[in-house]
Amino acid sequence: xxxxxxxxxxxxxxxxxxxxxxxxxxxxxxxxxxxxxxxxxxxxxxxxxxxxxxxxxxxxxxxxxxxxxxxxxxxxxxxxxxxxxxxxxxxxxxxxxxxxxxxxxxxxxxxxxxxxxxxxxxxxxxxxxxxxxxxxxxxxxxxxxxxxxxxxxxxxxxxxxxxxxxxxxxxxxxxxxxxxxxxxxxxxxxxxxxxxxxxxxxxxxxxxxxxxxxxxxxxxxxxxxxxxxxxxxxxxxxxxxxxxxxxxxxxxxxxxxxxxxxxxxxxxxxxxxxxxxxxxxxxxxxxxxxxxxxxx
Amino acid sequence: xxxxxxxxxxxxxxxxxxxxxxxxxxxxxxxxxxxxxxxxxxxxxxxxxxxxxxxxxxxxxxxxxxxxxxxxxxxxxxxxxxxxxxxxxxxxxxxxxxxxxxxxxxxxxxxxxxxxxxxxxxxxxxxxxxxxxxxxxxxxxxxxxxxxxxxxxxxxxxxxxxxxxxxxxxxxxxxxxxxxxx
Numbered sequence: 001x002x003x004x005x006x007x008x009x010x011x012x013x014x015x016x017x018x019x020x021x022x023x024x025x026x027x028x029x030x031x032x033x034x035x036x037x038x039x040x041x042x043x044x045x046x047x048x049x050x051x052x053x054x055x056x057x058x059x060x061x062x063x064x065x066x067x068x069x070x071x072x073x074x075x076x077x078x079x080x081x082x083x084x085x086x087x088x089x090x091x092x093x094x095x096x097x098x099x100x101x102x103x104x105x106x107x108x109x110x111x112x113x114x115x116x117x118x119x120x121x122x123x124x125x126x127x128x129x130x131x132x133x134x135x136x137x138x139x140x141x142x143x144x145x146x147x148x149x150x151x152x153x154x155x156x157x158x159x160x161x162x163x164x165x166x167x168x169x170x171x172x173x174x175x176x177x178x179x180x181x182x183x184x185x186x187x188x189x190x191x192x193x194x195x196x197x198x199x200x201x202x203x204x205x206x207x208x209x210x211x212x213x214x215x216x217x218x219x220x221x222x223x224x225x226x227x228x229x230x231x232x233x234x235x236x237x238x239x240x241x242x243x244x245x246x247x248x249x250x251x252x253x254x255x256x257x258x259x260x261x262x263x264x265x266x267x268x269x270x271x272x273x274x275x276x277x278x279x280x281x282x283x284x285x286x287x288x289x290x291x292x293x294x295x296x
Numbered sequence: 297x298x299x300x301x302x303x304x305x306x307x308x309x310x311x312x313x314x315x316x317x318x319x320x321x322x323x324x325x326x327x328x329x330x331x332x333x334x335x336x337x338x339x340x341x342x343x344x345x346x347x348x349x350x351x352x353x354x355x356x357x358x359x360x361x362x363x364x365x366x367x368x369x370x371x372x373x374x375x376x377x378x379x380x381x382x383x384x385x386x387x388x389x390x391x392x393x394x395x396x397x398x399x400x401x402x403x404x405x406x407x408x409x410x411x412x413x414x415x416x417x418x419x420x421x422x423x424x425x426x427x428x429x430x431x432x433x434x435x436x437x438x439x440x441x442x443x444x445x446x447x448x449x450x451x452x453x454x455x456x457x458x459x460x461x462x463x464x465x466x467x468x469x470x471x472x473x474x475x476x477x478x
Contacts, residue, residue: 007444008440008444009440011440011443011444011447012418012425012439012440012443012444014418014421014424015421016421018421018424019424019425022424045447048447048451049418049419049447052400052419052450053419053420053421054396055396055397055399055400056313056317056397056400056401056404056416056419056420057313057397057420058396058397059312059313059316059397059398059400059401060397061308061309061312062312062322062326065308065312065326065329066304066305066308068326068330069304069308069329069330069333070300070301070304072330072331072333072334073300073304073333073334073336073337159338161341162337162338162339162340162341162342163341164299164341165337165341168298252339252341252342253341253342254344266299
């Protein structure tokens with residue numbers, strides 16, 4: 001290596017010394033330590049680089065940038081918009097937890113079918129009034145949730161959801177003051193039959209530790225337009241644990257099989273996540289992740 | 297604090313500075329940073345190795361910038377560099393330091409984008425030259441060449457345009473660099 005080659009290499013050497021341990025710079029640095037001229041050149045180069053880096057670091061950030069990014073992320077994840085204060089958060093949470101009447105979806109679809117079949121269908125007064133009102137309410141609600149988020153909101157509906165978003169969606173729904181269950185029984189089979197009747201994803205096979213555990217209830221869980229299931233269990237060691245199930249195609253990313261789930265602790269929530277051919281599962285509870293692992 | 301907030305807090309400032317170095321427009325830079333995080337929200341879950349999140353974000357931002365530039369070039373005859381050039385707001389508390397940041401952006405902005413992107417990443421000091429190569433999707437040797445040539449160009453710009461430099465601008469003296477105050 002000659003001096004010019006050493007200079008060429010050392011021009012990629014960061015001024016804060018972050019590359020000191022990089023072996024690719026070792027020979028050039030050693031040369032600079034022995035060769036006075038090269039050493040002085042390097043000192044000047046680093047001083048120039050450090051001063052320029054300091055100057056670049058003083059470029060001010062727009063005041064609202066962080067807030068805007070978090071708002072945009074909330075939109076993309078189907079979260080609530082950033083609440084201005086605690087009352088906003090409670091109000092937003094309460095509104096988002098409102099469940100539409102169980103038959104509304106089917107009624108709307110049936111009405112759409114009829115509309116498609118006949119250009120001038122005979123409608124009852126109820127349908128003539130209720131459907132436009134429901135549609136208007138839906139539009140207003142969607143506007144309320146997405147106001148100010150502009151184009152980013154469109155991202156939310158595209159494609160499957162990251163499993164983190166599903167988990168965050170469950171926590172949000174569960175912590176809402178209006179959280180409720182659609183069906184409350186201790187018998188797993190009854191709960192699973194209920195989910196099946198609603199055409200919701202069902203647990204094919206429970207973790208071994210949940211086999212004899214009493215059920216509490218179940219409900220539909222809608223996150224960013226994707227329909228999933230929630231089954232709650234009263235587990236002695238862990239307290240109440242929740243099994244969230246979504247269809248495989250609605251969740252992106254790979255997860256391990258049930259025998260070797262991913263465990264994670266996030267705040268007071270412990271979660272185990274796995275998948276099978278048809279579904280993605282999250283077993284989650286306000287417990288310690290080591291205790292939760294004992295169920296597998 | 298959620299995982300997303302932690303990710304935003306860890307990287308949004310450097311991402312903005314990189315974005316504004318590329319676009320030279322704070323509004324476009326803000327949009328670019330927001331878009332980058334939105335893409336993360338939609339696709340970031342696919343990244344198995346979370347330690348690569350920073351490189352992923354910078355790579356995505358650069359790709360989005362190139363994509364926007366291609367679209368802009370398709371629909372406008374106006375050169376993007378001229379359209380984009382806009383003063384960047386600076387912090388209020390230290391006028392001298394603000395001028396330095398503005399000047400640094402001006403100097404970077406005066407370079408061809410081929411050199412601007414690797415130099416901005418280098419001076420942000422967040423990435424090694426190998427990571428810069430990965431972010432820009434160019435060979436490592438190319439990054440080294442661009443850094444070396446880009447720095448030469450920066451020096452020439454600084455010596456060629458001292459009159460427009462603010463009073464605390466960095467000036468080259470005897471091969472080194474000193475700060476002049478007042």
